Amino acid sequence: MPGHMITCPYCFKQFDDSKVHFRMETVDPDEEAFAPRTDEKYEEFWEPFGGTTELFSPSRDRAGDVSPWLRPVYDPMDPSKKEVFGGSARYLVGDDIVIGVKDRHDAVTERRVCPACHNPLPGRYGRYPVKFISLIGISGAGKTVYLSQLCKFMAARMGAYNIAVMPTSAYAYEYMTTNRVAANALLPQPTPPEIFQQPLCFDFHFRDSTGQPHSQTFVFYDIAGENLQFAEGRADIAESARRFGPFIRHSDAIIMLIDPMQFSGDDDHEDAVTALTVIDSMFDRERLRHLPLAVCISQADGKPQLPDGTIDKYAPTFCSDIIHVPALPEMRVNEGMGERFSVTDYNELRDRIDAFVRSMAYDVPLHTTLSMTYGCYNYFMIESIGVDLVEQEGEGGFSFMVPSATPRPKRIIEPILWILSKLPIGRGDMRPILEVRGFINEPGDWTCQFCGRPHIRATEDFCPNCRLNRFGQWRCPSCGVLNSGASEWCATKGCKTDRFGNRKKMFGVF
Ligand SMILES: Nc1nc2c(ncn2[C@@H]2O[C@H](COP(=O)(O)OP(=O)(O)OP(=O)(O)O)[C@@H](O)[C@H]2O)c(=O)[nH]1
Ligand SMILES: [Mg+2]
Ligand SMILES: [Zn+2]
Ligand SMILES: [Zn+2]
Ligand SMILES: [Zn+2]
Numbered sequence: 001m002p003g004h005m006i007t008c009p010y011c012f013k014q015f016d017d018s019k020v021h022f023r024m025e026t027v028d029p030d031e032e033a034f035a036p037r038t039d040e041k042y043e044e045f046w047e048p049f050g051g052t053t054e055l056f057s058p059s060r061d062r063a064g065d066v067s068p069w070l071r072p073v074y075d076p077m078d079p080s081k082k083e084v085f086g087g088s089a090r091y092l093v094g095d096d097i098v099i100g101v102k103d104r105h106d107a108v109t110e111r112r113v114c115p116a117c118h119n120p121l122p123g124r125y126g127r128y129p130v131k132f133i134s135l136i137g138i139s140g141a142g143k144t145v146y147l148s149q150l151c152k153f154m155a156a157r158m159g160a161y162n163i164a165v166m167p168t169s170a171y172a173y174e175y176m177t178t179n180r181v182a183a184n185a186l187l188p189q190p191t192p193p194e195i196f197q198q199p200l201c202f203d204f205h206f207r208d209s210t211g212q213p214h215s216q217t218f219v220f221y222d223i224a225g226e227n228l229q230f231a232e233g234r235a236d237i238a239e240s241a242r243r244f245g246p247f248i249r250h251s252d253a254i255i256m257l258i259d260p261m262q263f264s265g266d267d268d269h270e271d272a273v274t275a276l277t278v279i280d281s282m283f284d285r286e287r288l289r290h291l292p293l294a295v296c297i298s299q300a301d302g303k304p305q306l307p308d309g310t311i312d313k314y315a316p317t318f319c320s321d322i323i324h325v326p327a328l329p330e331m332r333v334n335e336g337m338g339e340r341f342s343v344t345d346y347n348e349l350r351d352r353i354d355a356f357v358r359s360m361a362y363d364v365p366l367h368t369t370l371s372m373t374y375g376c377y378n379y380f381m382i383e384s385i386g387v388d389l390v391e392q393e394g395e396g397g398f399s400f401m402v403p404s405a406t407p408r409p410k411r412i413i414e415p416i417l418w419i420l421s422k423l424p425i426g427r428g429d430m431r432p433i434l435e436v437r438g439f440i441n442e443p444g445d446w447t448c449q450f451c452g453r454p455h456i457r458a459t460e461d462f463c464p465n466c467r468l469n470r471f472g473q474w475r476c477p478s479c480g481v482l483n484s485g486a487s488e489w490c491a492t493k494g495c496k497t498d499r500f501g502n503r504k505k506m507f508g509v510f
Pocket of ligand 2: 143
């Protein structure tokens with residue numbers, strides 16, 4: 001057996017690919033072993049979420065109308081089930097992992113399920129290293145609209161940066177049709193907080209700087225905003241946050257969306273820190289310091305609301321309000337360079353957002369919270385719709401906002417590209433998935449005021465050039481004592497070392 005470790009995208013149990021269980025392809029109510037039945041493990045997983053959201057998959061069903069989760073599930077390794085498989089298990093292996101098994105009627109099933117929760121493992125899930133990404137943000141932040149647009153545009157946009165993206169299951173398509181973002185169409189409804197939506201899986205294929213091909217699976221979770229709030233009158237997070245906690249806790253990276261109105265400081269809007277507080281309670285300090293967190297100001301194309309709830313048509317967009325550019329420019333792609341990420345282009349926008357967030361620090365403590373708790377975060381601005389919203393009359397005198405033209409999202413893949421530049425390839429390869437040319441500015445970067453060297457990371461205390469810290473002190477490479485920049489030699493008696501590790505030459509002493 002090939003021996004790929006698989007992490008279940010539903011319950012996060014880990015198991016070897018040869019340990020997967022299978023839903024039977026043969027379904028026959030008249031044959032005991034193959035009769036449809038309620039699956040306890042599966043029901044147990046979905047119970048807290050009010051039932052499954054799995055899609056019916058009729059195309060390859062022989063037994064036409066059987067819901068996939070009612071198919072009998074067996075472990076081909078279970079000695080007591082030998083007779084179901086017609087003897088010892090006849091596995092199918094493809095691309096180095098177990099993908100199917102034959103039953104005693106010689107029917108092949110490729111319906112792999114997790115041995116712990118019996119949820120389906122999509123496509124060849126487990127073949128590549130997997131990275132989990134959660135989308136968080138308060139209700140109305142724009143997560144569903146964003147994710148829907150990612151499902152639609154990610155392949156094309158990432159392709160421009162030489163990363164091929166392919167959905168691994170029908171759920172990406174399903175998600176973007178259910179949560180449609182289109183001209184004159186009603187925008188998605190708030191995501192019901194109790195339900196758990198199917199994880200969205202995509203395979204990314206790319207080459208490293210030496211031309212070697214790599215592949216990774218990315219799994220996205222849309223966590224409804226209501227699940228990220230504190231329980232009324234209690235000191236801990238809401239029950240729902242606990243229910244959705246595992247998805248957040250197992251994330252390799254987080255994308256946090258902030259509705260620009262959250263910076264308004266008015267009482268009608270949760271402030272921009274709310275969702276972070278819940279995250280904070282789910283991870284230990286050390287994880288938080290390394291967890292890539294893309295902080296995205298969403299709806300940059302939006303216009304602020306008037307007190308009566310309507311949109312102020314004449315107001316500038318959030319984008320021009322916040323970063324003082326009339327329209328959000330798309331990230332450039334320098335053709336022919338094999339460009340992965342336009343660093344200068346990104347930095348320019350990022351620095352403006354950074355300045356804005358800092359300027360808000362007095363009213364909205366986002367900057368302070370981030371800089372105190374997170375060691376790996378950066379700022380983004382996205383437009384998931386990218387065209388004006390207009391009011392449309394609906395039935396019964398209701399009106400609602402719809403995109404006035406075909407949506408043209410902007411800068412939606414940047415948070416993902418950045419996350420790729422932070423996460424290692426994995427399976428022993430510690431290089432980042434995406435090697436970026438140039439220096440991506442990060443919050444906390446500093447410039448040495450003594451020698452002028454720019455681009456020093458917050459985690460570095462001393463300037464690599466002149467060895468002085470922000471206060472002009474240097475640490476003795478021999479004895480570790482902190483010295484004043486004014487003194488050339490270490491103050492420790494007999495140490496005779498300078499900040500570069502040179503030893504003092506003694507003249508005339510033998
Ligand atoms: N102008 C503009 N409006 C947006 C954009 N994204 C979201 N919106 C608006 O914000 C509303 C809420 O967006 P959703 O994506 O449903 O918000 P959510 O974060 O999924 O909210 P919950 O599901 O309640 O957690 C949409 O109906 C739009 O009116 C955007 O890019 N531009
Ligand atoms: Mg939603
Ligand atoms: Zn599972
Ligand atoms: Zn310096
Ligand atoms: Zn010393």
